[in-house]
Amino acid sequence: MTRLPQLICPAGSLPALKTAVDNGADAVYTGFKNATNARNFAGLNFTDTQLAEGIRYAQSRGREVLIAINTFAQAGRLAEWRASIDRAADLGADAIILADMGLLAYAHKTHPQLKLHLSVQGSATNFEAINLAHECFGIRRAVLPRVLTLPQVEYVIKNTPVEIETFGFGSLCVMAEGRCILSSYATGQSPNTHGVCSPAAFVRWDNQGKIMNARLNGILIDRFDEGEPAGYPTLCKGRFAVQGETYYALEEPVSLNVLSILPELIRIGVTAIKVEGRQRSPAYVSEVTKTLRAALDTAGDEGYAVKPEWSTALDKVSEGHQQTLGAYSRPWK
Amino acid sequence: MKLPAPLAFIARRLPEAPPSFALATALNLARPKFWPEEDFAWLTGKTVRLLVSDLDRGVNLTFDGQRFRSASLPADVTFGASLEDYLILARRQEDPDTLFFQRRLTIEGDTEIGLALKNLLDSTDLAPLFALLPRPLAARFGL
Incomplete structure (x- = not known):
């Protein structure tokens, strides 16, 4: 039987986390209420108490909680980022998602039992970079930036012992992940x-x-x-x-949707499929988790086809005018 | 849900202070239960207006550091949506970003206060609140 990829869903709040678990997420990724993660919005994210309850809720149902600490530590403020790593370890997170090499080294040395995932913000697009992070910091998984074609993803997977996670649904960013400072021009602040x-x-x-x-x-x-x-x-x-x-001179407001290539992603050995949207509400998490769960459960079957009701459900919650396969499909290549 | 025409006719002519006062009172009652750890510093001295756009009537709310109070205009931030869409949001049938993308929810003024309010409501377990509503009212809202 084909091994199905894990479904990794976003949660910016405790109700969203519970909704994701209830609707079939294998893992939920979260963040603290500070600048250590890439969705640092007013009122979003978890206090330690909420995260502890969320981890209990998920783990008691056989699911995992991942904590994203995936921004780059700012000069003079390293203690904030390290403290967040320590808190994640203390809370019993199943893994933490990091991008900064200094933080990867710190986490690897300080919490050798803690599983480390290389964040999409780490911008590792080739197997050499991923394998180096594996050798240096023992990373177990890498989240691929949304810039690779399907054959390129397959090539990475064939050449690394590290599990590969790819994006499956959600708003697309300008595809300079981990390197984008565009918003700095207008606000002096950027995601990283x-x-x-x-x-x-x-x-x-x-x-x-x-x-x-x-x-x-x-x-x-x-x-x-x-x-x-x-x-x-x-x-x-x-x-x-x-x-x-x-x-739209830089990027159209479109949403990524990989339902039509799920069998391909399974065939090439993707370990996990990630849904974007920690900033979204429980209603979004519920709709998207439910839909991707249904699709994934049948994607390994022969004669798999995208059901119209899945497309309708995802279309409704999408940003922008259309859905796209993004970089996965570049027929001209 | 749309108000029947005669009711809507009346609603459009009602003053906004009584419903604002009622909402502030309800929030003061709900606060210890739902938001025991929240200090509402981000709302202190700021006015939020929830405009029911199809009735052109709304409620205006502030926090004085201790309690929620009804407030007068102008507001620091104004949400606008139809009565039906407010109920859809309250029932968590759609998320606010979806309604925003579809231009059914507007937000004008201080976006950060608006986002903090949205995220507070998202992180609140509303089930106990709905359980407090009288059955016929809850049924009317499809809860």
Whole structure:
């Protein structure tokens, strides 16, 4: 029988974590309420008490909780990041997700029993980088940046003993993961330094009649006509005037959806499929977990086909106008 | 859920202070149970307006450091949605980001306060609250 990949779902709160577990997630990934993770939004994420309860809830049902500590430690503030690693170990997390090499070294040395995953923010796109992190820090798993084609993912898997996790659904980012400082131009903050791109304090939406303007630190980054779907207010998904044409010059607000290539991902030996969206509400987590669970459970069968109701469910919660296979499919390559 | 036309006609003409006061009172009662660890520093001295856009009526709320109070305009942040969509959110049938992407939920003013409020509600287990509602009312909301 084919071994199915684990389904890894996001949780920004305790109700979201429970919802993910109840709807069939094999593991839930979470973060602390600080700049040590890449979804550092006001009011989001877990206190130690909430995380302890979440870990109890998941583990007592045979599921795992992963804690993302995947931003880069800032000069002079290393203690915050190290303390978060210590807390994760104390709480009994099944693994922590790291990007910073210094933190990987610290965690490997200080908590040798703790499983380490290399975050997508670590930006390791080839097996040499992944194998080096394995040799140096004993990482068990690497989350691949959303920039590789399917054959490239397969090539990585064939050449590494490290488990490979890939993204399966959710908002796409500008595909310079772990290297993006775009939002710094407008706000002085970026995901890898402050755990957030487009911090809410810099975001303003104003309505002129039926038209909605999105501003980041006062800079107009998009304008939505009546009824036009909106996206997150990130610079990479703004519309800009370039040589007389105003359009999504960097990145379209689209969502990744791999339902149609699940059998391929299973065949090439992907260990885990990750859902984006720790910033989303329990309603999203419920819908997406339920749908991916149903799809994964049949994806190993012969004659697997994407059911229309799955597409409808995912379409509804997607950012932007359309869903895409992203970098996985590059037929011209 | 849409209000029947005669009710909507009346609702559009009602003052906003009584429902705001009622909401503040309810939140003060709910606070120890739902948010024992939350100090609401982010809401202190700030006004949040929940505008029911199809009725052009809303409730305005602030926190004075001790208690929730009804507040007067202007608001620091204003959410706008139809009555039906507020109920959909309360029932957790859709998430706020989805409604925002679909332009059914608007947020104007201080986005950070709005996001903190959204995330607070997301992290709150609302089941005990619904259990407190009288049966006929709960049924009306499909709970």
